[in-house]
Amino acid sequence: MQNDLSYISVQNQRQGFPKHFHETFCISLIRKGVENIELEDRSVYTEAGSISITNPCELHANPMVDKDAVVNFDTIYISNDLVKYLLKGEAGLFDNRQVRDMQLNNLFAALIRQLRSETLTNDDAILRSFLQQLYHHSRKADTLQYAAFREGQFSEIIGYIEQHLDDKIELEALAKIAMLNKYGFVKKFKAVTGLTPMNYVLMRKVFAAKEQITRTTDLTGLAYNYQFADLPHFSHTFKKYVGVSPNDFKKQQR
Numbered sequence: 001m002q003n004d005l006s007y008i009s010v011q012n013q014r015q016g017f018p019k020h021f022h023e024t025f026c027i028s029l030i031r032k033g034v035e036n037i038e039l040e041d042r043s044v045y046t047e048a049g050s051i052s053i054t055n056p057c058e059l060h061a062n063p064m065v066d067k068d069a070v071v072n073f074d075t076i077y078i079s080n081d082l083v084k085y086l087l088k089g090e091a092g093l094f095d096n097r098q099v100r101d102m103q104l105n106n107l108f109a110a111l112i113r114q115l116r117s118e119t120l121t122n123d124d125a126i127l128r129s130f131l132q133q134l135y136h137h138s139r140k141a142d143t144l145q146y147a148a149f150r151e152g153q154f155s156e157i158i159g160y161i162e163q164h165l166d167d168k169i170e171l172e173a174l175a176k177i178a179m180l181n182k183y184g185f186v187k188k189f190k191a192v193t194g195l196t197p198m199n200y201v202l203m204r205k206v207f208a209a210k211e212q213i214t215r216t217t218d219l220t221g222l223a224y225n226y227q228f229a230d231l232p233h234f235s236h237t238f239k240k241y242v243g244v245s246p247n248d249f250k251k252q253q254r
Contacts (some may be wrong), residue, residue, distance in 0.1 A: 004082040005127075007115045009252060010243045013071040017062040019194055020203050020241055024077040025094075026054040027134070029108045033071035036063055037097065040194070048072075050100040051108065051134070055093045056080050059194040074112050078131075086128045087135065099137045104130065116252075154178075154192060161201055165208045168227045169201050206241045209234070215253050219246050 016036075028035065030048050037044040037054060038061040045065070046052040054060055056079075064071075107130040114120035120127065157177055161169060174197050175185035189197045205226045212222060223234030238246045 004079040005115075005120070006077045007075060007112055007252075008077075008242065008244065008249065009074045009112070011072050013073070013243055014064065014069070015239070016064045017241060017243065018199070019059055019061045021057050021059050022054065022077060022207075023056055024079050025056060025083060026075060026077055027108075028052045028073045028075040029105060029112075031072040031074065033069055034065050035071055035073060036065055037061075038063055044097045046098050049105065050098050051104060053094045053097050053099070053134075074108070076108070076111060076115075083131060086131050096137065099134060101133070101137060104133055104137070107133070154189070157189070161204060165201075165205050166225050166227065169198075171197055202237055203241055206238050209238070209246075210242060210249065213246060213250050213253060215250060217250060219250065222246075 013033075028046075029051050030046050032048050034048070035046045035052055037046070037052060040059065044052065107126060110126050111120065111130060114124065114126070157174055160174070160177055171182050171186070174189075175182040178185050178188070180188065186196055189195075189200070193200055195203070205228075209222055209226050213219075219234070220231045223231050226234070228234035228237065235245050235247070238249070242249060244252075
C-alpha cells in the first residue's frame, strides 16, 4: 500500500521546491501560510484552510511567496490506480487546483490520523468519500496525460536512468545513448522534460530513496546506495525535493 498511498507532514517550511514532478496525485491541506504552485502556464496560490492538488507527472515548482514566508502543510500522495479503484474506474486530471470546504478538510484530517495510526486501508470508506467529494468540487479531464518525457523518443534514456538509480549516472553516458553530444543532449532533454538531465536524475534518486525509508532505515547506508557523496549531501538534496530532512521523514513512517 505504501506505493499507492503515503503522506508527509511539514512544519515551518521556509525553502521553496525546484522544478519536479510526482508520479501520484499530490493533495495538500495548507495549515499555515500560502503555498505557491508554479505550473508551466500559471501560478496557483493556496491559502491556509484550503486544499491544493497537483496531477501525476505534472512538472511544477513551489517557490516561496516571499523571503519571510513560512508554510505548514500535510500532503497525501495517492496513485492513479488507487483513485481508479476507489472511484470504480473513474479517474482523470484535476482542472481546478484549489478547494475550500470544511467538510473535506475534516475528512483530510481524519485520513492523516489514520495514516499515522496505520489503520487506513485501500477500501476505507473515509478515503473513498474524500475522493468522491474532492472530484465533485474539481472538474476533471477524461484521460490522464503523462508528461512529455514518457514519449518514445526518450524511453530508452528514462529506462536506463530507472535501472541505474543506485549507480553513478554520468551525463556523457546518457548523451551517448541518445547519440548526441552532451551539450545538445542537455538542451533537448530540458526542452522535453523541463529539467536538466542531472537534476532529473537527482530528483529520481531522492524519490526512489524515499520509498525505501522506514523507521529502521540506515540513512547513511541509503545515501551511499544511491551514490550521494555523504549523508549531508543526501539530506540537503532530499529536503530540497521532499520538504523535510530524511531523518524527519523517517520519524513519520509506520
